[in-house]
Amino acid sequence: MHVVIIGSGPAGVSAALYARRGGAEVTVITKGTGFLAAAEWVENYYGFPEPITGAELEQRGIDGAKRLGVHFEMDEALAVQPADHGAAFLIEGVRQRYEADAVILAAGAHRKMPSIAGLRSFEGHGISYCAICDAFFYRGKNVAVIGAGEYALHEAQILLPHAAHLTLLTNGADLTAALSSDIAVNTREIARIEGERRVRQIVFADDSRMDVDGVFVAVGTAGSVELARKLGVLVHDGKIPVGEHMETNVPGIYAAGDCTGGLMQIAKAVYEGAAAGLAAVHHLRRG
Incomplete structure (x- = not known):
């Protein structure tokens, strides 16, 4: 069973750790450092008595996942779609395509929107x-x-x-x-x-x-919400609604981190990633 995670922030790496420890082959598709790496200091985080830079905390998480055998691919995910045969899903990247039995969307909340007059008012009308x-x-x-x-x-x-x-x-x-x-x-x-x-x-x-x-x-890169829409995953008010186990309305697709809304904190992202990673493995074992 192969789980592909899109995004290498706290939610994505936490999902990778738990899916890998659950016995899945895990690939993380990442464009590189994210918002966490830009944080000068992270304070009040469990296990760190002194402030730690966002870049160091991010790298420690990635290093821990690699130690367990998680594979990281430097690529940009453009779309996720059901596969015609074999694996359940096909992820189209700039460099290559990836097959997955389950997918966890953890690529952040949204893309940067251009500041253009009329853009918001005509949403759904062109x-x-x-x-x-x-x-x-x-x-x-x-x-x-x-x-x-x-x-x-x-x-x-x-x-x-x-x-x-x-x-x-x-x-x-x-x-x-x-x-x-x-x-x-x-x-x-x-x-x-x-x-x-x-x-x-x-x-x-x-x-x-x-x-x-x-x-x-289509400014910048596709975040979790944009990828979700292409796959038929429900999106509400710019967020991805999920169930108790971070599942979306599409079986085999999970979401974690800022894209699900709520508290925009590392601790919340780590929890949701863990829940999504475990749920993806359980889903595949049942299937």
Whole structure:
């Protein structure tokens, strides 16, 4: 049985420890250091009488997991989907694909949202955060993807077979993904999004305009909530609802840490990760 954990913060590493000790093969997909490493000092944490830097605490957790045989992959998870055969799930990364019998989402609460006027007001009315979920509704229409990295490219590639025309809007950021020639790129800064009941135009900072029927937001990397949406996991108010054992509504998919809401503390993340790791192993043994 193979458990894949997306995220290497306190929740992800705690989940890895407990899943591994439960007998599973465990892979952690990580983009590198997270919010914990940026903390100058962590105080009042069990077992540490003196303050410890976030970076050191994070590395100690990772080292402990590696000692037990947890495998860490430096990669960016772009999507999770049911597998056609063999394992239950397939995780698509930038570098490679991963098969898993169970998945634990522990990649944080949310991605950075661009500050663009009109973005929030048109959510559900032409603004989308999931190409897999909504591409079907934009068949033969003009769509745009806001973003400049691998995650934005992934969303654009999903939309290409459906849209009449697709443009990647970097909103002034440097393009970091290698695009194919069938994806148009516009690097101008976006001033606002306009429409009546639905999105109709992108207005740029230089007052130029572009007609669009839909806008997909894919800035930065996919967090737990974005990955959950693509898989059909319920999301409420930007959080992933979970049961007593950190299970989601999709069997075999668990969530832990900031993405579940509540107290944004290391102790809470560690507990939820432990519960998710144990529950994933129990689920696989029953199956």
